[in-house]
Amino acid sequence: MIYVIGDIHGDKEKFDSMMEKLSPTDKDTVFVLGDVINIGNSSVELLQDMMYRANVYPVLGEHEYMAKKIFPLICGFSTIDEAKDNLSGEDKELFLKWLSMKSEKTTEDFLSLDEEGKESIIDYLSEFEAYEEISAGGKDFVLCHSGIDGFEEDKDLSEYDEEAFVYADTDYNRIYFPDKYLVTGHTPTALIDRILTGKVYSKKRHLAIDCGCGYGGRLAAVCLDKLKVYYI
Numbered sequence: 001m002i003y004v005i006g007d008i009h010g011d012k013e014k015f016d017s018m019m020e021k022l023s024p025t026d027k028d029t030v031f032v033l034g035d036v037i038n039i040g041n042s043s044v045e046l047l048q049d050m051m052y053r054a055n056v057y058p059v060l061g062e063h064e065y066m067a068k069k070i071f072p073l074i075c076g077f078s079t080i081d082e083a084k085d086n087l088s089g090e091d092k093e094l095f096l097k098w099l100s101m102k103s104e105k106t107t108e109d110f111l112s113l114d115e116e117g118k119e120s121i122i123d124y125l126s127e128f129e130a131y132e133e134i135s136a137g138g139k140d141f142v143l144c145h146s147g148i149d150g151f152e153e154d155k156d157l158s159e160y161d162e163e164a165f166v167y168a169d170t171d172y173n174r175i176y177f178p179d180k181y182l183v184t185g186h187t188p189t190a191l192i193d194r195i196l197t198g199k200v201y202s203k204k205r206h207l208a209i210d211c212g213c214g215y216g217g218r219l220a221a222v223c224l225d226k227l228k229v230y231y232i
Contacts, residue, residue: 001028002136004143004207005221007061007185008032009214010040010106012049017232018219024055030221031132033185034061034145034166039102039214044109044121051124060128061145061185062166063101068125070098071110075118080107130162136224139181141207146186151176175205183224185210188217200229 003022008015024030032050036058037043050056058064073091077083080099087095099107110121131144147170148160172192176182188210190197198218201208211231213219221230 001226002134002224003028003030003221004183004209004224005030005032006209006211006219007035007214008040008046008219009035009063010037010043010046011213011219012040012042012046014213014219014232015046015049018221018230021230021232022221022223026055028055030056031059031134031143032056033059033143033183033209034128035063035185035210035214036061037067037103037106038063041105043103043106044113047121047124051120057132058128059132059143059145060130060162060166063103064125064128065163065166066094066098066101067103067106068122068128070095070107071118071122071125074107074111075115075122078111080104080111083107083111130160130165131157133157133180134224137226139224140177140179141181141183141224142177143183146170146184148176148182170206170208172201172204172206172208177205181205181207183207183209183222188212188215190217198231202227 036046074083134141144165146166147168149164149168170184189199189201189208192201192208198211200220209220209222211218211220219232
């Protein structure tokens, strides 16, 4: 079976509960569609858990996209204040932008790691793919965090840079692929349709699975083989 999980945002308790509910075997695959970190209090612990799960494959969200830039800049510091005092210019501006993304607890936990621990997190973030193309249950899927910035029907996905998959808002009134489903997180489904608050959105070859876990809502997962939905 192939599963996709929406934006976890540092809520390891819900992730653990979801993995217990799904009970994936070694033959199953779980894709996590970005924004694994920030807002919640267990982001670093969650990354450390995921990196040792052979059947879990992470997809890049904007929070990990920023973390890939920030963590190498600050790994020599011990505290947030020390990083603020010693960074300058564009590096400091980028760090302050990062802190505005509700990342303070994530940053503190990262800086508390020893050198080996920090390097392992940085290495793991480099493994996050911008998108995935898969088949399950006789259907084809494109998995990414957000919409696809500058999308063109005749443009191959490999021609976009990774930033195109992490920030763009999906147009849920548009069918991007006539023969594939576009599976995304990023936009809580309550913002697509209030009636769908806390529920997966499935229309016009879209599966939107961010059910607001980072904001007190539910964590959602979908088994793509059966299009079966799970909630925590």
